[in-house]
Amino acid sequence: MAGRAATTSVLNNSKFRAILYQLIMASLLIYLGWSIAENTIANMEARDIRAGFGFLDETAGFSIMMSLVPYEPGDTYGRVFLVGLLNTLLVAGIGVVFATMVGFLVGIMRLSQNWVVSRLATIYVEIFRNVPLLLQILFWYTAVLKPLPGPRQVFERNTEIYFGISNRGITVPEFIFLENFSFTTWTALLGILFTIGIHRWAKQRQATTGEQFPVFFAGLGLTIGLPILVFLLSGAPVEFTPAKMGRFNLAGGITIIPEFLAVLLSLVLYTASFIAEIVRAGIQAVNYGQTEASRALGLRNGTTLKLVIIPQALRIIIPPMTSQYLNLTKNTSLAAAIAYPDLVATFAGTALNQNGQALETLAITMTVYLSLSLLTSALMNWFNSRVKLVER
Amino acid sequence: MSNPRSVFFVRKEFISARQAPASTIGVLGWIRNNLFSTPFNSLLTVALGGLGVWLIWGALDWLIFNAVWAGGNEACKVNPEGACWTFISTRFDQFVYGFYEKPERWRVDLILLVLFTGIFWSGWERAPARKWVGGFMLIPFPLIAWVVLYGGIFGLPVVETSQWGGFTLTLVVSLIGIIVSLPLGILLALGRRSKMPIIHSTCLFFIEFWRGVPLITVLFMAAYVLPLFFPAGLNFDQLLRALIGFALFAAAYMAEVVRGGLQSLNKGQYEAADSLGLSYWKSMRLIILPQALKAVIPGIVNTFIGLFKDTTLVLIIGLLDLLGMVHAAIADPNWSIRSVPTTGYAFVAITFFIFCYGMSRYSRFVEEKLNTGHKR
Numbered sequence: 001m002a003g004r005a006a007t008t009s010v011l012n013n014s015k016f017r018a019i020l021y022q023l024i025m026a027s028l029l030i031y032l033g034w035s036i037a038e039n040t041i042a043n044m045e046a047r048d049i050r051a052g053f054g055f056l057d058e059t060a061g062f063s064i065m066m067s068l069v070p071y072e073p074g075d076t077y078g079r080v081f082l083v084g085l086l087n088t089l090l091v092a093g094i095g096v097v098f099a100t101m102v103g104f105l106v107g108i109m110r111l112s113q114n115w116v117v118s119r120l121a122t123i124y125v126e127i128f129r130n131v132p133l134l135l136q137i138l139f140w141y142t143a144v145l146k147p148l149p150g151p152r153q154v155f156e157r158n159t160e161i162y163f164g165i166s167n168r169g170i171t172v173p174e175f176i177f178l179e180n181f182s183f184t185t186w187t188a189l190l191g192i193l194f195t196i197g198i199h200r201w202a203k204q205r206q207a208t209t210g211e212q213f214p215v216f217f218a219g220l221g222l223t224i225g226l227p228i229l230v231f232l233l234s235g236a237p238v239e240f241t242p243a244k245m246g247r248f249n250l251a252g253g254i255t256i257i258p259e260f261l262a263v264l265l266s267l268v269l270y271t272a273s274f275i276a277e278i279v280r281a282g283i284q285a286v287n288y289g290q291t292e293a294s295r296a297l298g299l300r301n302g303t304t305l306k307l308v309i310i311p312q313a314l315r316i317i318i319p320p321m322t323s324q325y326l327n328l329t330k331n332t333s334l335a336a337a338i339a340y341p342d343l344v345a346t347f348a349g350t351a352l353n354q355n356g357q358a359l360e361t362l363a364i365t366m367t368v369y370l371s372l373s374l375l376t377s378a379l380m381n382w383f384n385s386r387v388k389l390v391e392r
Numbered sequence: 393m394s395n396p397r398s399v400f401f402v403r404k405e406f407i408s409a410r411q412a413p414a415s416t417i418g419v420l421g422w423i424r425n426n427l428f429s430t431p432f433n434s435l436l437t438v439a440l441g442g443l444g445v446w447l448i449w450g451a452l453d454w455l456i457f458n459a460v461w462a463g464g465n466e467a468c469k470v471n472p473e474g475a476c477w478t479f480i481s482t483r484f485d486q487f488v489y490g491f492y493e494k495p496e497r498w499r500v501d502l503i504l505l506v507l508f509t510g511i512f513w514s515g516w517e518r519a520p521a522r523k524w525v526g527g528f529m530l531i532p533f534p535l536i537a538w539v540v541l542y543g544g545i546f547g548l549p550v551v552e553t554s555q556w557g558g559f560t561l562t563l564v565v566s567l568i569g570i571i572v573s574l575p576l577g578i579l580l581a582l583g584r585r586s587k588m589p590i591i592h593s594t595c596l597f598f599i600e601f602w603r604g605v606p607l608i609t610v611l612f613m614a615a616y617v618l619p620l621f622f623p624a625g626l627n628f629d630q631l632l633r634a635l636i637g638f639a640l641f642a643a644a645y646m647a648e649v650v651r652g653g654l655q656s657l658n659k660g661q662y663e664a665a666d667s668l669g670l671s672y673w674k675s676m677r678l679i680i681l682p683q684a685l686k687a688v689i690p691g692i693v694n695t696f697i698g699l700f701k702d703t704t705l706v707l708i709i710g711l712l713d714l715l716g717m718v719h720a721a722i723a724d725p726n727w728s729i730r731s732v733p734t735t736g737y738a739f740v741a742i743t744f745f746i747f748c749y750g751m752s753r754y755s756r757f758v759e760e761k762l763n764t765g766h767k768r
Contacts (some may be wrong), residue, residue, distance in 0.1 A: 001765060018588045021588060021591065022588050022589070022590040022591060024464065025590055025594065026590050029594065036621045039620065039621055039623050039624075040621060041620060042624065042668055043619070043620045043622075043624060044620060045622060048665075090404045104704055112427060112439055113429070113433075114426060114427060114433055114436055115426045115427060116427060116436070116437050116440050116441045117436055117437075117440055119444075120440055120443075120444045120581075123444075125750060127745065129747055130697075130701075130744065130745045130748035130749045130752070131701075131744055131748075132701040132702070132704040132715065132744055133701070133740045134704045134705060134708075134715065135704060135709070135715055135740055135741055135744065137735060138715070138719060138737060139734070139737040139741070141734075142722065142733050143721075143733035143734040143737055144638065144734075147730060147733070163553065193689075209681055223629075330605070330606040330607075331606070333606035333607075333608045333609065334606075334608065334705070334708075336708060337707070344606070344608055344609065344612075348609065348612055352612075352616070356618075358612075358616035358617050359617050359620065360617065362609060362613050362617055365609050365612075366605045366609050369604060369605045369606055370604040370605060373603070373604040373605075384732065
């Protein structure tokens with residue numbers, strides 16, 4: 001045996017070969033990285049491009065049409081980054097919520113017994129899924145929202161506007177919360193806490209005695225009904241200041257810019273068509289025997305759906321849903337095409353063109369999206385591990 | 393005691409089966425069961441049916457019945473309440489060829505003809521020599537197409553890539569993305585499943601990086617930063633740089649699809665290949681990959697569809713693909729008519745819809761053919 005081992009070439013030893021391959025791979029990578037670094041430094045010197053992150057403290061000098069935090073043209077590039085990031089997060093956050101709602105609705109509609117309902121849902125899904133998102137954004141912006149008449153044609157002078165649509169976007173009154181509003185906030189928070197408590201208690205009681213408790217309606221009353229009551233009792237402490245049409249322009253109020261509306265609308269409709277398919281596939285993947293079994297137990301249709309089908313379908317739905325949320329977040333970057341001031345349009349667009357530090361700017365932008373992706377998938381993995389099947 | 397008054401009656405023949413009630417069969421029964429089974433259902437049918445008819449009728453009216461089909465921009469100014477198809481027909485050549493020189497456009501036509509023939513040939517199941525045609529379309533054809541389109545040899549004049557545009561550019565970007573991404577994606581997927589830590593982590597990092605960033609930032613990177621990476625003097629044109637970015641991006645997505653296929657295979661397949669004494673590459677080529685790829689054909693086609701739609705993003709770095717061309721043409725002041733933007737976008741939308749829907753139907757068809765499980 002010892003003789004055999006000696007005659008075998010060392011090249012046929014799998015451990016040796018693994019080390020060899022990896023050495024080759026590693027040296028290739030190091031060479032690639034080194035040559036890229038060297039070329040980049042040489043090229044940047046030749047083209048007189050600065051390096052480093054010092055530009056973040058310099059004055060940006062351009063204005064941004066929408067920002068959630070105070071911003072002036074005199075602020076720094078670092079501030080521009082913050083404004084862009086917040087705008088991206090705003091549209092992504094609202095988009096995820098609405099896309100989920102529309103997607104679930106359409107997905108369930110596709111499974112409806114009613115021919116008209118399921119057919120309409122199918123048409124919706126097929127159209128919105130098969131048309132590029134960028135095209136949808138451009139369509140809503142250039143063909144629908146921008147050609148709307150301007151405020152001077154829509155609103156009469158010196159009128160107060162409670163709800164109006166023009167090519168400036170949607171105009172609504174500004175809300176100012178007075179001091180007494182804190183009662184409502186505290187009631188709502190307490191209501192949420194109580195609902196969680198009741199939910200736990202009801203679950204335990206059902207497990208021990210089998211009796212059910214209407215948690216949903218109790219929760220609805222505690223989290224929405226009670227705060228409304230407190231709100232009215234404390235004297236409705238909210239002030240509306242509607243927008244006013246001046247001589248040429250709108251003053252006051254809140255105007256939701258058409259860029260935001262176009263991006264949100266297209267992201268929601270596009271992503272919802274994918275979510276609808278995921279929901280449909282997830283519900284259909286639950287074995288029909290489960291429905292039959294729960295009917296045999298005498299459960300009603302709604303109860304079957306709630307207690308038997310959805311909990312099992314969720315396990316199938318959640319992983320692909322995660323990637324849809326990620327896609328939506330990344331797709332907010334298409335907003336740059338219509339100059340919605342998101343991270344890409346402001347920071348990797350206008351700011352990059354001004355300071356010319358493409359490498360640093362794009363590295364920061366990509367890192368932001370990467371961390372957003374990792375964060376979302378970590379959250380969804382945590383949620384997934386909570387609902388997944390416990391196998392023995 | 394028997395009762396003399398009782399009459400016993402025994403029927404000798406069967407009564408023929410009666411028809412089911414008229415309300416449960418036929419068109420009427422179907423309508424009743426599917427559309428008006430409960431009051432709520434009836435309400436839904438009426439409300440959504442009305443909405444659907446209104447939408448579809450409105451769309452057809454706008455797109456076809458009330459549309460302007462000929463007569464230049466004057467005709468569209470007269471009738472702004474319908475699609476302005478004459479805008480499309482006036483600029484149709486530009487939308488297909490971009491700024492490709494007129495006398496050389498036969499080259500594009502030739503390539504498009506070969507491309508679509510090849511796709512249908514290799515997609516049609518009973519076509520002869522299907523595999524050979526498919527192989528030709530995958531490897532030699534893109535190279536030949538690039539040479540024919542670019543020119544420079546065989547006496548063909550050079551057409552710079554900056555002149556490429558329109559639907560031709562859309563096809564070039566998507567096909568290069570698709571064709572490069574498949575082999576690269578397979579390699580990455582195999583690398584990610586490798587047990588060698590350096591190879592595994594390199595592939596893992598590569599895949600997660602490209603999947604984690606939006607395509608726009610990748611294209612920006614390709615446009616602004618990529619030239620810095622190469623030694624001075626070595627310069628790629630804008631299109632080639634975008635193609636590199638797009639292909640790497642596509643490969644990462646493809647790798648994840650292929651990995652799904654590799655994971656779905658039974659471990660016994662790997663062990664069987666090993667026990668036959670096959671080398672790693674032989675066992676992958678002969679045993680593992682044929683099964684794994686077959687299992688994920690729908691996923692691969694879905695990735696293709698996604699990539700095809702994503703090609704529109706090149707307009708953001710200034711390449712005029714079909715959408716970019718139409719978007720630029722809309723801004724023409726001669727055509728500043730209310731119906732023109734919608735018509736332009738509708739034209740692009742219909743084009744993309746035909747291709748994407750076609751691909752998704754094909755993948756559904758393949759999926760059903762390969763599905764051997766139980767269905768209800």
